[in-house]
Amino acid sequence: MASTPNAAMPAGLAWSPRALLRRLRGADEIAHLITLIAAAILLLITALLVYQLWIHSAEARHRFGWNFFVTRTWDPVAGEFGALPFIYGTLVTSAVALLLAVPLGVGGAIFLAELAPPKLSSSLTFVSDLLAAVPSVIYGLLGVFLLVPLMRTTVQPALKKTLGFLPLFQGPAYGIGFLTAGIVLAVMIVPFVLSVSREVLLAVPRDQREAALALGATKWESTWLVVVPAGRIGIFGSVFLALARALGETMAVTMVVGNNPKIAASLFSPGYSIAAVLANEFSEATGNLYLSALIELALVLFLLTFVLNGLARLLILITTARGSGVLPT
Amino acid sequence: MRIVKILSVMAVLLALGTIAVAQGGQVLLNAAGATFPYPIYSKWFDQYHKLHSNIQINYQSIGSGGGIRQLLDKTVDFGASDGPMTDEQLKQASFPVLHFPTVLGADVPSYNIPGVSAELKFTPEALAGIFLGKITKWNDPAIASANSGVKLPGDDIVVVHRSDGSGTTYIWTDYLSKISPEWQQKVGKATSVNWPVGLGGKGNEGVAALIQQMPGAIGYVELIYAIQNKIAYGHVKNQAGAFVKADLASVSAAAEAASQSMPGDFRVSITNPEGKAAYPIASFTWLLIPAKFTDATKRDVVKDFLKWMMTDGQQYCEALAYAKLPKEVVAKEMKAIAKIE
Amino acid sequence: MSARLIWRKSLNVTMFSLTGVCALITVAALFFILGYLVWNGGKDLSWNFFTRLPVPVGEAGGGMANAILGSLKLLLLAALFGVPIGLLGGMYLAEFGGRTIPFLVRYTADLLNGVPSIVIGIFAYTLVVMPMHHFSTLAGGFALGIMVIPTVLRNTESFLRDVPTSLREGAFALGANKWRTVATVVLPAASRGILTGALLALARVAGETAPLLFTAFGNRYWSPGWMQPTSSLPVVIYTYATGPYEDWHQQAWAAGLVLLGLVLLTNIVVRAFLSRGTSFERL
Numbered sequence: 019m020a021s022t023p024n025a026a027m028p029a030g031l032a033w034s035p036r037a038l039l040r041r042l043r044g045a046d047e048i049a050h051l052i053t054l055i056a057a058a059i060l061l062l063i064t065a066l067l068v069y070q071l072w073i074h075s076a077e078a079r080h081r082f083g084w085n086f087f088v089t090r091t092w093d094p095v096a097g098e099f100g101a102l103p104f105i106y107g108t109l110v111t112s113a114v115a116l117l118l119a120v121p122l123g124v125g126g127a128i129f130l131a132e133l134a135p136p137k138l139s140s141s142l143t144f145v146s147d148l149l150a151a152v153p154s155v156i157y158g159l160l161g162v163f164l165l166v167p168l169m170r171t172t173v174q175p176a177l178k179k180t181l182g183f184l185p186l187f188q189g190p191a192y193g194i195g196f197l198t199a200g201i202v203l204a205v206m207i208v209p210f211v212l213s214v215s216r217e218v219l220l221a222v223p224r225d226q227r228e229a230a231l232a233l234g235a236t237k238w239e240s241t242w243l244v245v246v247p248a249g250r251i252g253i254f255g256s257v258f259l260a261l262a263r264a265l266g267e268t269m270a271v272t273m274v275v276g277n278n279p280k281i282a283a284s285l286f287s288p289g290y291s292i293a294a295v296l297a298n299e300f301s302e303a304t305g306n307l308y309l310s311a312l313i314e315l316a317l318v319l320f321l322l323t324f325v326l327n328g329l330a331r332l333l334i335l336i337t338t339a340r341g342s343g344v345l346p347t
Numbered sequence: 348m349r350i351v352k353i354l355s356v357m358a359v360l361l362a363l364g365t366i367a368v369a370q371g372g373q374v375l376l377n378a379a380g381a382t383f384p385y386p387i388y389s390k391w392f393d394q395y396h397k398l399h400s401n402i403q404i405n406y407q408s409i410g411s412g413g414g415i416r417q418l419l420d421k422t423v424d425f426g427a428s429d430g431p432m433t434d435e436q437l438k439q440a441s442f443p444v445l446h447f448p449t450v451l452g453a454d455v456p457s458y459n460i461p462g463v464s465a466e467l468k469f470t471p472e473a474l475a476g477i478f479l480g481k482i483t484k485w486n487d488p489a490i491a492s493a494n495s496g497v498k499l500p501g502d503d504i505v506v507v508h509r510s511d512g513s514g515t516t517y518i519w520t521d522y523l524s525k526i527s528p529e530w531q532q533k534v535g536k537a538t539s540v541n542w543p544v545g546l547g548g549k550g551n552e553g554v555a556a557l558i559q560q561m562p563g564a565i566g567y568v569e570l571i572y573a574i575q576n577k578i579a580y581g582h583v584k585n586q587a588g589a590f591v592k593a594d595l596a597s598v599s600a601a602a603e604a605a606s607q608s609m610p611g612d613f614r615v616s617i618t619n620p621e622g623k624a625a626y627p628i629a630s631f632t633w634l635l636i637p638a639k640f641t642d643a644t645k646r647d648v649v650k651d652f653l654k655w656m657m658t659d660g661q662q663y664c665e666a667l668a669y670a671k672l673p674k675e676v677v678a679k680e681m682k683a684i685a686k687i688e
Numbered sequence: 689m690s691a692r693l694i695w696r697k698s699l700n701v702t703m704f705s706l707t708g709v710c711a712l713i714t715v716a717a718l719f720f721i722l723g724y725l726v727w728n729g730g731k732d733l734s735w736n737f738f739t740r741l742p743v744p745v746g747e748a749g750g751g752m753a754n755a756i757l758g759s760l761k762l763l764l765l766a767a768l769f770g771v772p773i774g775l776l777g778g779m780y781l782a783e784f785g786g787r788t789i790p791f792l793v794r795y796t797a798d799l800l801n802g803v804p805s806i807v808i809g810i811f812a813y814t815l816v817v818m819p820m821h822h823f824s825t826l827a828g829g830f831a832l833g834i835m836v837i838p839t840v841l842r843n844t845e846s847f848l849r850d851v852p853t854s855l856r857e858g859a860f861a862l863g864a865n866k867w868r869t870v871a872t873v874v875l876p877a878a879s880r881g882i883l884t885g886a887l888l889a890l891a892r893v894a895g896e897t898a899p900l901l902f903t904a905f906g907n908r909y910w911s912p913g914w915m916q917p918t919s920s921l922p923v924v925i926y927t928y929a930t931g932p933y934e935d936w937h938q939q940a941w942a943a944g945l946v947l948l949g950l951v952l953l954t955n956i957v958v959r960a961f962l963s964r965g966t967s968f969e970r971l
Contacts, residue, residue, distance in 0.1 A: 049866070054789075056772070056773045057781065060777050061792065064796045064799065066815065067807075093541035122713060125711070126713075130711055132707075134708075134711070149717055149721075151892060151952065152951070154897065155947075156947065160724060192546070192557060192560065238699060267804070298549070301410075301417065302410045304416045304419070305439070316810050319806075361765070385745065389744040393743070405917060422822060422823055
């Protein structure tokens with residue numbers, strides 16, 4: 019019996035034990051195998067991650083189905099869980115962060131890539147890289163004790179006075195809330211936008227600039243009308259990358275967002291984000307349904323960042339590949 | 348091959364770390380749960396460690412909900428909670444859990460009304476109405492009638508509550524459920540509920556901060572927290588019809604009233620008790636101990652600690668503003684310790 | 689000069705000044721953060737802070753020696769778990785890989801690198817803490833290690849690829865097989881860059897809080913061995929900053945300063961000195 023399946027297989031197939039052993043004779047083959055195993059562990063871990071999130075969220079997925087994404091009740095007592103307030107909060111805080119960070123980051127990148135002398139440019143980028151290394155919890159610490167009081171006493175009242183006619187800036191000033199979380203996030207993602215955008219701009223071929231300047235354009239015109247459009251897709255890529263960071267950012271947001279699963283138009287009102295609710299409630303969720311609802315939220319967050327990261331890499335790849343393809347060296 | 352060298356040095360360190368464990372005799376216990384008794388628990392575990400230097404009880408204040416969940420997941424040796432476990436939670440547990448009351452706490456209605464410095468008096472109806480969102484102005488007759496002589500403004504009431512799962516919330520909603528059928532039906536009692544109105548603050552300090560910043564705000568915080576941070580809070584009308592301010596004496600009185608009818612498993616609610624001097628929104632806080640330990644050393648340590656806590660340990664309570672356990676309760680608990688196997 | 693030209697010239701100056709301001713704001717943020725932490729946390733740093741255990745709430749003195757040691761132990765585990773896998777995996781991509789598998793591995797590494805750290809924490813909880821019924825240094829180190837792998841892997845790959853072909857050809861010409869070439873010629877040539885990348889990856893996870901909340905948990909005391917919950921600087925900062933006690937807030941500032949100092953120092957030293965001749969070099 020045992021020999022039948024073996025006989026059915028082609029004799030030279032690599033998977034039969036003897037052939038495998040023969041292949042392993044050389045040190046090269048052993049090295050190949052060992053490194054392959056290491057690479058496979060990475061795949062295994064990622065697959066396991068998705069699997070764990072999938073099976074542990076089964077109860078919530080079956081119970082709520084697609085309604086999970088459109089329900090806004092989060093009621094642990096009644097066992098009703100909807101993800102909408104968290105998805106909303108995650109998107110709003112990230113949007114605020116992008117609105118602030120993208121002009122700042124791209125502007126800074128233009129300065130560093132086009133105007134600053136190389137020495138200055140590289141040391142400033144060095145500092146910006148250091149800023150990216152500051153731990154999230156430190157941002158949270160400063161957020162809680164510095165930014166929140168400042169927002170409450172100064173920034174939010176001022177915004178209310180000047181832009182209070184917009185629904186975005188109405189309601190009481192608590193200090194905590196969407197806007198504050200967005201600002202903290204903005205500071206955290208600026209270095210990513212700046213660093214990647216600078217790289218992308220530097221990759222734009224020199225002769226394009228020179229051509230524009232030779233036609234009589236000012237330096238700014240050559241930058242804004244030629245270089246930036248050439249790096250456009252790469253800059254979009256950096257924005258997506260920053261967005262993926264902002265969506266998954268946990269500690270700093272948890273500490274300033276207000277932790278209240280409500281959907282409100284005002285940026286002043288306290289809200290919640292997916293990552294923050296996971297940090298707050300994961301260790302205290304009693305009951306299997308509650309827990310699996312939280313794990314489903316983790317799955318949602320994973321998928322969101324998965325898609326965004328894929329897009330970002332693709333965009334950056336397109337521009338830098340095109341840029342370097344043109345370069346003579 | 349610098350990297351390989353560095354990695355091997357690290358591996359040696361790892362091995363050394365493992366050997367360091369081998370020097371035995373140490374008993375390490377892990378516990379997690381309620382934040383409100385954290386000051387007294389950290390004092391107790393610290394003192395106990397000073398008496399028995401080989402015993403470390405690591406208590407992490409992650410919240411009452413967390414204490415119950417981690418106990419059920421068996422990731423800690425015992426838990427702690429400001430609200431007793433529900434029947435459903437006990438059923439869910441794969442092992443029997445015993446409740447041991449340790450100290451007493453109380454929730455106080457804390458408020459911020461510009462221009463009002465008098466201590467307000469709250470009837471149960473007024474509190475339920477405010478938290479259900481039915482009473483929305485400070486000069487509503489339901490509030491004003493109990494506070495003759497205080498000029499209340501017509502400002503909007505802003506309700507503030509906890510956003511995290513908390514024993515403080517359990518006590519508050521337990522009280523509201525007892526005095527208001529509508530609350531019980533609509534909201535219920537739990538460590539976190541779906542609030543009809545209001546803003547959420549994280550932790551006692553989050554609620555306190557919101558109250559202090561918002562004119563017209565009312566919320567509930569732990570008595571200890573209100574005392575330590577000098578936050579204004581009101582009197583509450585108890586079952587006997589007297590307005591009582593929360594303090595060590597009135598909280599103890601609530602416990603006395605309930606300790607006569609203490610059930611065998613200590614899962615008792617002492618909100619809205621009888622007795623003229625009793626403060627109505629008080630509660631025990633519990634340690635949640637598994638009835639069976641697989642590790643005999645750990646079991647003996649827990650038993651010994653509980654005995655010490657209920658005798659010598661009680662001396663640290665009042666300095667930290669916790670009300671001591673009534674004597675009857677201590678006597679009952681001493682007997683219950685024998686149930687731990 | 690025509691009015692149009694003046695307009696264009698002044699636009700040139702204005703816009704570039706604005707971009708300069710953008711760059712300045714970004715860079716100033718770092719100095720502001722550092723300065724603010726020194727100002728708030730500096731006064732609470734004392735010898736005790738580095739050598740003593742925490743004391744009960746409300747008592748004076750006490751330090752965070754256990755959190756500092758705990759953080760180091762977690763990093764040690766993360767390095768031992770994450771670096772070898774990343775290193776070997778990167779070697780596979782650069783030296784041995786075919787077509788489909790390397791594409792898959794590369795893509796997965798980038799994906800894993802972008803997974804929010806809180807999700808990694810939940811993963812480590814379901815995979816390690818739940819079955820073992822114990823919060824532990826091991827679980828925390830595992831979570832951090834996962835976060836180290838993709839960075840080390842991609843760095844290793846790119847630095848190995850940067851090694852000139854002539855070096856390899858030289859070794860082949862001397863009769864070395866592929867394995868010997870990689871181990872004795874290519875890897876040493878790339879080691880500076882790989883080491884830089886690994887240390888930066890470790891510096892990054894040193895400040896991670898979210899993956900430790902449900903894995904390493906917390907501990908009031910020293911955490912002997914690897915199977916006990918342990919305190920760590922980032923988690924202590926989070927707990928203390930959001931706690932209700934004033935002396936906790938003070939300690940959170942001091943701990944924040946220590947953590948930031950360690951992370952920045954590692955970054956500066958590694959980037960400024962070790963990164964010579966690698967693509968990390970900026971100064």
